[in-house]
Amino acid sequence: MLFNSLEFMFFLPIVYLLYWCFTNKKLGLQNILLLVSSYIFYACWDWRFLFLLMFSTFLDYFSGIQIDKEQNQIKRKLWLFLCVGINLGFLGFFKYYNFFIENFVALIESLGFQAHISSLQIILPVGISFYTFHGLSYVIDIYYRRISSERNFIEYSLFVSYFPLLVAGPIERATHLLPQIKKPRFFNREQSVAGLKQILWGFFKKVVIADNCAFFVNQIFNNSAEQNGSTLFLGAVLFAFQIYGDFSGYSDIAIGTSKLFGINLLKNFNFPYFSRDISEFWRRWHISLSSWFRDYLYIPLGGSRGGTWMKVRNTFIIFIVSGFWHGANWTFIVWGALNAVFMMPAMISGTNRHYLDVVAQGKIFPTLKEIFQLIITFTLTVFAWIFFRSENLSHAIDYIKGIFNKSFFLIPEFDFKIISVLILFFMVVEWFGREQDYAIDKFFLNNKLLRYSFFYLIIFLVFWFGTDKQQFIYFQF
16 A cells, blocks of 8 residues: 555545544554554555565564573574574565576676576565564564563564554664553644644655656656766756655655654654765665664674774675665665765764754855755765666666766756756755754744645645656665
């Protein structure tokens, strides 16, 4: 079930009314309703993979109990390796089997041997990367005695399967979400209003910005050999706004939806295109995934404790793994490695945590230095996005070559006027709201008439552009 589908428009109000009208002040019933609703939500995509989700849930639940109660360190480690191995085995089979087979065959044939191994027509279960990481963080935290195992199977199942975050995050931690699931929840009008506002802004990002950018991006990338340099450059820029609007829009809808049920999810995007260097960008982009790799890969590898070489090595490892997490294609690996390269100047000089505040905090306009930093960071990000969007490495290289020639100075081959106005409007709103949780959290228009006029304008634009339903990009990951 897609957030931007007619089915969800009926599904959400029904669950909301049942939740507050019939289960209010009854924690057990609230959790059962949310769990059943989550399974229905997931089954609407493909009911067969619901059993894989349930198996993963039971595996992590049972393994967590065994790790928690076991005193023998060898047996605890055995249970951990078994659980992690099975989880990664399923993830690897569904997501990476064909990638490894195809590359293994190519390697064998390059050595002059014949290989007769065929790939499989494998359907990637939606959300498998996200709910697998939920479970892995849970059992790893139990192994390191950061948390105790959860004995209530309903509550643990809801932690893994909670429908707002099930298919594309944010990637939650047991330390943050489970206490809220176990705590009684009461109706709060202000929280519901805040949730609806965030849902509205998420739909604007997805339907108005991302989907309109996608129209041009698909035509330009799919026919890149026929486009001039200026068109290819604008196509890459539009993809940067498409993926931001698409994924952060999903996150806003997920977080806002969860607020309707009295549960707060982790913030996943913090205005990343207002970053002054790549390090700051990655503290603001897909925060739940970046922090997951930091806590469960970067720090266990030694983090920044072993000097410059260890920092460089570990940074490359987490970015390459992060790239591979996004998909079974060399383009994602190169995309991750490129971002690691962009990080190197700050890592080596020790300035990677220099920008922890909001750019131009408390001011209307940034300084000239900050404008230059924003432009450089955004340009580097757009360059890396070319690899992320391209079909393969050859396509990406040809695309980049197409930009850097004399045709870059020609007039673009598409009419970008409307989408340019929409993006400008979007970025102005984001800029004025950059110190909030999301852009229209505490809106800058104090006049009530102007404020409500703005909200009605957003609603109008969402419905006006909402006829062409497109799947969220991160569903494929």
